[in-house]
Amino acid sequence: MEDISKDPGFLQTVLDSIQDSIKIIDKDFNILFTNKKGEAIAKKLSKDMMGKKCYEEFYHTGEECAFCVTQKVFDTGEPADITYTAKKNGKPRLMEISVYPLRNIEGGIGWAVEIVRDITELRKEIAYESMFENIISHDERMVEIFQLIGSVAKTDSTVLIKGETGTGKELVARAIHLHSKRKDKKFVAINCGAITDTLLESELFGHERGAFTGADIKRIGKFELANNGTIFLDEIGNISEAMQMKILRVLQEGELTRVGGNDLIHVNVRVIAATNIDLENAVKERKFREDLFYRINVIPIELPPLRERRGDIPLLADYFLEYYREQIGKDVRTIGKEAMNSMIKYNWPGNIRELRNLIERAVILAKGKEIVSIDIPSLKRGRIAEDTGVQLKEWVRVYERDYLAKILKQYKGNLSLTAEHSGIDTRTLYRKMREYHLQKEDYK
Numbered sequence: 001m002e003d004i005s006k007d008p009g010f011l012q013t014v015l016d017s018i019q020d021s022i023k024i025i026d027k028d029f030n031i032l033f034t035n036k037k038g039e040a041i042a043k044k045l046s047k048d049m050m051g052k053k054c055y056e057e058f059y060h061t062g063e064e065c066a067f068c069v070t071q072k073v074f075d076t077g078e079p080a081d082i083t084y085t086a087k088k089n090g091k092p093r094l095m096e097i098s099v100y101p102l103r104n105i106e107g108g109i110g111w112a113v114e115i116v117r118d119i120t121e122l123r124k125e126i127a128y129e130s131m132f133e134n135i136i137s138h139d140e141r142m143v144e145i146f147q148l149i150g151s152v153a154k155t156d157s158t159v160l161i162k163g164e165t166g167t168g169k170e171l172v173a174r175a176i177h178l179h180s181k182r183k184d185k186k187f188v189a190i191n192c193g194a195i196t197d198t199l200l201e202s203e204l205f206g207h208e209r210g211a212f213t214g215a216d217i218k219r220i221g222k223f224e225l226a227n228n229g230t231i232f233l234d235e236i237g238n239i240s241e242a243m244q245m246k247i248l249r250v251l252q253e254g255e256l257t258r259v260g261g262n263d264l265i266h267v268n269v270r271v272i273a274a275t276n277i278d279l280e281n282a283v284k285e286r287k288f289r290e291d292l293f294y295r296i297n298v299i300p301i302e303l304p305p306l307r308e309r310r311g312d313i314p315l316l317a318d319y320f321l322e323y324y325r326e327q328i329g330k331d332v333r334t335i336g337k338e339a340m341n342s343m344i345k346y347n348w349p350g351n352i353r354e355l356r357n358l359i360e361r362a363v364i365l366a367k368g369k370e371i372v373s374i375d376i377p378s379l380k381r382g383r384i385a386e387d388t389g390v391q392l393k394e395w396v397r398v399y400e401r402d403y404l405a406k407i408l409k410q411y412k413g414n415l416s417l418t419a420e421h422s423g424i425d426t427r428t429l430y431r432k433m434r435e436y437h438l439q440k441e442d443y444k
Helices: 010-016 036-042 064-076 120-129 140-152 169-178 197-205 241-253 279-284 290-296 310-328 337-345 351-365 377-383 388-410 415-422 426-435
Strands: 021-026 031-034 080-088 091-103 109-118 159-162 187-191 230-234 270-275 299-302
Touching: 021 036, 036 109, 064 080, 064 091, 064 109, 140 169, 140 299, 159 169, 169 187, 169 230, 169 270, 197 241, 241 290, 279 290, 310 337, 310 351, 337 351, 388 415, 388 426, 415 426
Parallel strands: 159 270, 159 299, 187 230, 230 270
Antiparallel strands: 021 031, 021 109, 080 091, 091 109
């Protein structure tokens, strides 16, 4: 059998068949090799780029972040990668750059291989496989809940969703409704713990005209509004015993009376309740009716807090980053390693809602195209509140980065003038810009 690997054009043919951009550069950033995909990105033939600087031929296309990661590989001798967003035909694409060191015969780093890959569709597939409606997770416990939702949705059984504030109880309730035979009917949600008893009764059951001062017209309640559909009673553990009894009657008899009325109104409603307190303990302490508890606890679903599913934090953070990047219209491309590590270590008392709010703030505060630790000071404050020395150091870093960003903007990205104005040399300025993820292109 012929050994085709000895064919001089064999390696070139193999590399040209790969749909990723591949290039080999030396320590002076001179291009030594580019495959067909690399030629397509640069819009030049490989032979016309040989010996030229890679950052002159490629990084103007949106790969500017590759320059820093390749420099890091030459400095450390370790492989590195980064993701960034580039526009192709006017549409944002998520790209991944992986850089690997190539050693010479003495064992030193002589060259580097840069591989640029479009991972937009791959990330969409991962997100899709990890998503049930708008619930995102690849945690084993959550995957079991996804399966349970699919089974529960086919029935009309009452469901009790348990979990801390911010764990996504309403999302689970909506997912059950959307996969049920009632999906074409209304889904009505109400937070029972946020309303006083008097108002809650009117909200749930409605009222007749003249039932109380200010009741100028007849009003249909949430149970009637959700007839033949689903009603979601959030924070049901916080309602009074009198209100518990009235809700129990609707569940048992399927009928209600409006406030100030006498007529019985029949309703066909699926009830999904949720609570962030231990209802079993509340029953023991006689703070919650035992009969109502057993009536709503037919199918319990318990959502784990975010601190017990830390593997989901990067997945959720990336999802929210993409969402707020589009909503806010700011080109923040990725979350830095140090910032992500801080998120993974944090305990998240507010759970997913707190993470979502944090990412929104970070996108707004970010000075560059990457969210870094300085952009999430609330996590830093939460973990080092007692260490005033560390706090001071962090706020000095915040001030220094903001100052450099201001001067860069003043001189439209001119590094020499920025360094001179700041009283530092350009080498120090470049190092600090890398440390703070500042790029001169953002200030031109």
